[in-house]
Amino acid sequence: MGRSMDTGPRGFEQLQARIDAATARIAVMGLGYVGLPLAVGLAEVGFPVVGVDVDAGRVAAIGRGESYLRDVPSSKVAALRAEGRLSATADYEALRQVDVTFICVPTPYDRQRAPDLSYIRVAAAGIAERLQPGQLIILQSTTYPGTTEEEVQPILEGSGLRAGRDFFLAFSPERINPGDRVHTVRNTPKVVGGVDPASAELAARLLRCLTAEVYVVSSARAAEMSKLLENIFRSVNIALVNELAVLCERMGIDIWEVIAAASTKPFGFMPFTPGPGVGGHCIPVDPCYLAWKAREYDFRTRFIELAAEVNEEMPRHVVGRVAEALNMLGKPLRGADVLLLGVTFKRDVDDARNSPAARIVELLLAAGARVGYNDPYVPVFQVGDDVFCRSALELRSEPLTAGRLRAADCVVIVAGHSDYDYAWLVREAPLIIDTVNATRGLAGPRIVRLGAPVPEGLARGGRGRACEGKATVDPSLLDP
Ligand SMILES: NC(=O)c1ccc[n+]([C@@H]2O[C@H](COP(=O)([O-])OP(=O)(O)OC[C@H]3O[C@@H](n4cnc5c(N)ncnc54)[C@H](O)[C@@H]3O)[C@@H](O)[C@H]2O)c1
Structure with missing residues (x-):
């Protein structure tokens, strides 16, 4: 810990002890491409995890011990379910009983490409109604810098409890790469930033149970921005190589040969490949x-x-x-x-x-x-x-x-x-x-x-x- 939290927010030491003993009860809101692997990962390292999702079909599948995502084997879900470490519900009341809640709901954009935070707001309001002193809330949905403090915190504080005094709040971006069998939630470093040092410390402590490397930044905003930098880096470099691909067609040069040649440089170059455009939930959004x-x-x-x-x-x-x-x-x-x-x-x-x-x-x-x-x-x-x-x-x-x-x-x-x-x-x-x-x-x-x-x-x-x-x-x- 490095310093005492005796005079700090209530519940700090209790939660710390529960995290260390892997007895902290965890809720994961949103059992999608991000939430389900996270819920499974946390259950695998010993935490009792409940997934909370508005999709009754997904809740029922977990109840049957089945996965609906290619990256998560049903055998894992079934085993964790049988051991009583993983369950799912559509009932927000489960949020009262937990020590930690992760928010992994969608963050799409609307037709004008403005952020659609409605899912985050609904999730935060659902937590606020049931917020208990000493709980830790970690937002994982990708969003713009300021969301945790400007959007989620006020909604949670609508409960009458105060962040940093009565409950803990942090942002930790997700880096899951669907289809990637090498980089998983268990071996990919995590970044985390809290609305106060105690929140950051607790969130980092929990995430270290999941993956060895956790990098703590000074604020939730810095953590939010780091995720956007990662994805904008990809978007910009893909655009660069897409532009060069179109030019290569006109010049009668093969971009694939060019990329392979440039990739032999052992420093200062990272290959990106052209394609039909970007898609998914992250790079275009x-x-x-x-x-x-x-x-x-x-x-x-x-x-x-x-x-x-x-x-x-x-x-x-x-x-x-x-x-x-x-x-x-x-x-x-x-x-x-x-x-x-x-x-x-x-x-x-x-x-x-x-x-x-x-x-x-x-x-x-x-x-x-x-x-x-x-x-x-x-x-x-x-x-x-x-x-x-x-x-x-x-x-x-x-x-x-x-x-x-x-x-x-x-x-x-x-x-x-x-x-x-x-x-x-x-x-x-x-x-x-x-x-x-x-x-x-x-x-x-x-x-x-x-x-x-x-x-x-x-x-x-x-x-x-x-x-x-x-x-x-x-x-x-x-x-x-
Ligand atoms: N898919 C990726 O590769 C990826 C990677 C990194 C970050 N992210 C980010 O993670 C977040 C989630 O993305 P995803 O791909 O897992 O989305 P998803 O659509 O696969 O899953 C979201 C889940 O949230 C549920 N949900 C919606 N509203 C809810 C509510 N109010 N309460 C409870 N559950 C609710 C949905 O039913 C769904 O099961 C987004 O912010 C996304 O940008 C996604």
Whole structure:
């Protein structure tokens, strides 16, 4: 501890002792991509955990010992459930009984790209009604700097209890990377900042039970900002490489070869890859939170806005690439049968929120194309469910057969799932637009890669090798 909290807020020592003994009762509000792995991780290290979610289906699944997320095995949920360490409820009354509550609810943006804090406010109000002296509340939802102190704290203090005197409040950003089997909640360092030193100390103490490295910053605002820096860093660098990819196409240079070459530099360079646009809950959304908040300080976040502009243009660029390639084969986009492969926002995940695939579908339909898709992880794809799209549409994943591939005028690889057999796809599909270099190492006259020159045969009007020709590996095209 380093210093005594005897004269500090009430309940400090009791909570400290419960954390050390792993007897502190923990609630996790929001059992989604962030909350469920956290709840499971905390239960695994011995804490009794109750998940609180408004989604009755999710609560029931946990009750049956089942997981609904690819990254969390059902076997783990079932074992923790059987041992009585993990439960779930939709009843906020459970919040009265706990020592610590994590808030992991969504933080989307609205159609004007302004932060939508409604979920956080509802969660905070639910806690406030049941807040007990000595409880620790940790906000984990990604948000702009100031949310913990300006939004959550006043709502909680509506209970009559005071932060720093009667209860503890901290912000600790989540760094979960869906689909990543290496970096998990148990081995990824955590950042934490409290509204006062006691809150930071208690939150850090608890988080150290979960992961070895916990970095404490001086305030909740600094912790909130650190999360945004991480995601804006990604957004800006992805935008940079997306811009260079488009330039490389015009210059007849292969961006993938260029990235591989630049990556040999052992210092001062970090590879980012181009793609069909950014998606998911974080990269397209979080930068907007800061850009919005910055205006309150008479400040325009130009890098953030430029990066968003470049990244948001990528679906349109992909559709342009589809039209260009079809044109080379003498086919118009209007009426063409376009099959998308992988509609999630990145490969090997089941999350299609804000996926650039939705925008690509919308633009293809607007151009008069017929659009279908296959994704082993997304049986039903809701287009129009997110802020990029205006018209609601529901597509169903089609079985991926050689016949379906051959029938398509163009196959667009949007998310390069590892499960796809790319050699087979290249053999069967008459034309492939590969937006993520999933076909690296494979050569074919009708593979058009984002960020790379169009194959010569296709550029000559498809008069090269027959489209039915077998895919061959051309060593000069190998992605190092
Ligand atoms: N998904 C990621 O990779 C990721 C990574 C880091 C941070 N984050 C951030 O974490 C937060 C949660 O994201 P997510 O991807 O887990 O969202 P999610 O949509 O997967 O899960 C949110 C859960 O919260 C529940 N919920 C909504 N309102 C509630 C309420 N009032 N009370 C209780 N439960 C409620 C929903 O039913 C849902 O189960 C967001 O702020 C997001 O930006 C997400």
